[in-house]
Amino acid sequence: MKRDLISVDDLTLADIQGYLDMASLLESVPDERKLTRLPGKIMMTMFFEPSTRTRLSFEAAMCRLGGRAIGFAGADATSVVKGESLVDTVRTVEHYADILVIRHPKEGTARVAGEISVRPVVNAGDGANQHPSQTLLDLYTIQKLYGRIGDLHIAFVGDLKYSRTVHSLIRALIKFSNLRFLLVSPESLRLPPYLIPPPAECANVTFQETRSLEDAIRSCDLIYMTRVQRERFPDLLEFERVKDAYCIDAGMLRDAPGHLRILHPLPRVNEIAYSVDRTTYASYFQQVQNGLIMRQAILLTLLGVTP
Amino acid sequence: MSEMTQMLIPKIDNGIVIDHIPTGYGIAILEIIRRDPGMRDVVVTLGLNYRSTKFGKKDLIKLWVDDVPPRVMQHISLVCPGITIKRISDYRVEKRYVIRPPQIARNLLRCLNPSCVTNAESNVETCFTIVDAEAKKLKCAYCERVFPLSDLRPIVP
Numbered sequence: 348m349k350r351d352l353i354s355v356d357d358l359t360l361a362d363i364q365g366y367l368d369m370a371s372l373l374e375s376v377p378d379e380r381k382l383t384r385l386p387g388k389i390m391m392t393m394f395f396e397p398s399t400r401t402r403l404s405f406e407a408a409m410c411r412l413g414g415r416a417i418g419f420a421g422a423d424a425t426s427v428v429k430g431e432s433l434v435d436t437v438r439t440v441e442h443y444a445d446i447l448v449i450r451h452p453k454e455g456t457a458r459v460a461g462e463i464s465v466r467p468v469v470n471a472g473d474g475a476n477q478h479p480s481q482t483l484l485d486l487y488t489i490q491k492l493y494g495r496i497g498d499l500h501i502a503f504v505g506d507l508k509y510s511r512t513v514h515s516l517i518r519a520l521i522k523f524s525n526l527r528f529l530l531v532s533p534e535s536l537r538l539p540p541y542l543i544p545p546p547a548e549c550a551n552v553t554f555q556e557t558r559s560l561e562d563a564i565r566s567c568d569l570i571y572m573t574r575v576q577r578e579r580f581p582d583l584l585e586f587e588r589v590k591d592a593y594c595i596d597a598g599m600l601r602d603a604p605g606h607l608r609i610l611h612p613l614p615r616v617n618e619i620a621y622s623v624d625r626t627t628y629a630s631y632f633q634q635v636q637n638g639l640i641m642r643q644a645i646l647l648t649l650l651g652v653t654p
Numbered sequence: 655m656s657e658m659t660q661m662l663i664p665k666i667d668n669g670i671v672i673d674h675i676p677t678g679y680g681i682a683i684l685e686i687i688r689r690d691p692g693m694r695d696v697v698v699t700l701g702l703n704y705r706s707t708k709f710g711k712k713d714l715i716k717l718w719v720d721d722v723p724p725r726v727m728q729h730i731s732l733v734c735p736g737i738t739i740k741r742i743s744d745y746r747v748e749k750r751y752v753i754r755p756p757q758i759a760r761n762l763l764r765c766l767n768p769s770c771v772t773n774a775e776s777n778v779e780t781c782f783t784i785v786d787a788e789a790k791k792l793k794c795a796y797c798e799r800v801f802p803l804s805d806l807r808p809i810v811p
Contacts, residue, residue, distance in 0.1 A: 354798060433775050455771035455796025459778050474769045476797055541800040 350649050351461035351468045354477045355519040363519060366483050367490055369644035369654065370637070376654050378411070381643070384652050385414035391444035392418030393436070393460075394471070395451040400613060400635060401471045401480065405448050408642035417444065434463055441466045446650060449473075467649035475509045475579060481612055482515040484641035488634045489569065492608050496520070502529040502563035504593050505573035505618055507538040509580075512612040513573055514542055521549040530556045531563050533589040536575070560593050564603050570595070572611040572618050572631075596620035600628055610634055663701050663714065670722055671740040672715040672730070677703055679734050680713025686733065689808055690726050693719070725762050729808050731755045732762075735787070758783055759792065763806040770797035780809065 355363075373381070390409040394402050398420070406416035433456060441447060441464045449457050450471040457470030457477075472478045490496055501520070503513050507530055520526055521544060530538050543554050557563070563570050572595065580586040594617050595609070611619055611631040623629050647654060675683060680702050687693050701714035722739075730737070731753040741749040761779040765772045772780045772794070781795035790803040 356798060432777060433771070434777055451771075452769070453771040453774045454767065454769050454798070455794070458796050459771050459775065473771075474797070476799075539799075 349465065349467050350651075351457075351470075352479050352645055352649060353457050353461050353468065353470045355479050355482050355515050356477075358479070358519070358522075360522050363483070363486065363522065366641065366644050366648060367487055369648055370483075370487050370640045372654050373640055373643055373647075381411055381654075382413040384647060384654065385409065385412040385650065388412075388414035388446070388650060389444040390414060390416045390418075390646065391440050391447045392416060392420070392471075393440065393447060393449040393451075394418065394420045395422045395449075395456075396472065397421070398450055398471070400638060401450065401478075402448075404635075404638045405469075405471065405480075405642050405646075408639055408646055411639070412643055412646060414445075414646075418448075433459060437464050446646065469645060469649065472511055475511050475514065477515045477518075478511045478612075479515055479519075480642060480645055481512045481638075482519045483645065484634060484638040485512070485516050485571075485610065485612070486519060487641050488610060488630065488637045491633075491637065492630060493568070497523045498525040499569060500527045500529065500567045501569045501571060502531055502567040503538070503571045503573070504531040504560060504563060504595075506536045506575045506579075506589075507532040507573070508536040509576050510573045510612075513538070513571065516571065517542055521552050524550045524552070526552045528552070528554045529563050529567055530554060531558070531560055531593065532556075533558070533592045535585060536589060536592075560595065561599070564595075564599060564607065568606060568608070570607065570609045572609060572615070574611075574614065574616050574618060591617055594618050594620065595623060597622035597626055600626055603628060663699060663704075663716065665745055666699075666716050666718060666742050667745055669719055669742050670717045671742060672717070673712070673738040673740055674706070674709065675713035675715065675734055675737050676709070677711040677713055680715060682733060683713075683730055684715060686729050686808060687715070687717070687722070687726060690723060692723055693717075693726065725808075727753060728756055728759060728762055732759060732784075732790070732792075732803055755784060755787065758795075761809060763792070764809050765794045765797060765799075766801050766805055767794065767797045767799050770794060770799070772796055782806070 392402050409416045437460045446467045448469045448471050449460050452474050454474035454476040456473050461468040507513050575590045577586050607628050608630045609628045684700055697718040699716040703711050706712035732755045735755045738752055740747045759782045765780055772778050782792040785791050785793045791800050793800045
């Protein structure tokens with residue numbers, strides 16, 4: 348049976364551990380051997396929304412494994428502008444490739460693609476809903492930084508309402524245990540309540556809210572910063588009001604605990620000053636590096652190939 | 655049923671009786687029925703706040719119709735699980751059953767999220783799973799948002 352990667356809600360703890368183990372294993376595989384893993388395989392990137400890291404890292408991951416990547420970036424270059432339905436687009440392109448990677452502004456699009464396609468489908472972001480490959484690389488980064496995923500105090504800062512990376516990551520993290528979440532956001536960008544599960548459903552996981560970034564710097568092991576996403580705001584005046592609500596710079600980190608690390612799914616705008624890049628707290632470019640490894644792990648897993 | 659109640663609700667010769675509706679839900683269920691195009695011309699009797707030996711009070715609906723479409727019945731079962739359906743033939747109860755809500759409601763309700771793919775692609779069916787039967791909360795299988803059942807509107811064919 349084919350496997351998709353659509354939502355972290357579909358993944359068991361064992362599934363997540365499988366991806367993490369595969370990524371870890373890949374780190375020790377020589378580049379020449381990796382090139383022999385997916386020769387002749389074609390990956391289709393169907394990006395109906397802009398992307399730099401996700402699309403390029405999936406394409407690079409496929410090339411590093413010896414396969415090829417084809418696809419489009421932006422619906423303007425496809426028959427969608429002629430009125431072709433998503434279903435017909437998927438049923439057409441699946442004949443050209445062995446695996447589909449799809450990003451779309453409408454939530455649930457990847458699920459639809461997964462249901463109708465005979466090829467494995469990867470959700471590379473669907474609106475404000477999910478971004479599971481980002482989640483897996485975030486989890487992999489956390490595991491590499493701390494040697495564990497449980498027993499951590501994690502702050503999520505910024506746009507917690509529309510950030511699919513935050514939504515995905517929280518839903519994955521609550522599968523682990525002994526985690527405390529500190530939610531730092533403007534009032535209008537608070538985490539939607541439906542993402543906070545009833546206490547009975549997650550063991551030893553607590554949620555707290557604050558408006559203070561300083562609280563997070565002082566008390567947390569990890570700060571997950573997010574960009575306030577202009578493209579998700581129905582009201583641009585509201586965007587202007589909150590866009591710079593939380594910005595972090597090296598000066599604010601002067602008294603931060605040494606073990607603190609800062610992650611960001613990137614791209615950033617103003618929320619992390621360039622001065623932070625030179626500190627030991629900055630781990631967001633390690634995330635980028637881990638993204639390439641994790642996406643190789645995802646491709647191999649879904650195509651049923653060993654490293 | 656008392657003599658007074660019998661006077662208020664005329665007996666039907668052939669049709670469907672939806673019985674043991676919790677008080678206050680009769681009108682909501684009637685709205686669900688009336689939204690279905692196939693049910694708009696059906697003769698209906700609605701009884702509110704009738705005495706019930708089982709529940710103290712209840713609402714009741716009688717429909718002069720051979721059958722209620724399964725999608726309407728499914729929607730009713732989500733709103734009021736456990737109500738009784740009686741099929742009446744020649745003034746007698748021919749069949750009686752209690753309806754239970756489905757675990758998955760497929761193409762029955764419209765997703766409230768305007769960014770959900772089911773509201774963008776006309777050929778994609780909606781699908782909801784019950785995540786909290788007591789609180790009547792449903793999760794869209796596509797956009798993964800959770801909604802109170804009372805916020806969701808049925809798909810009118």
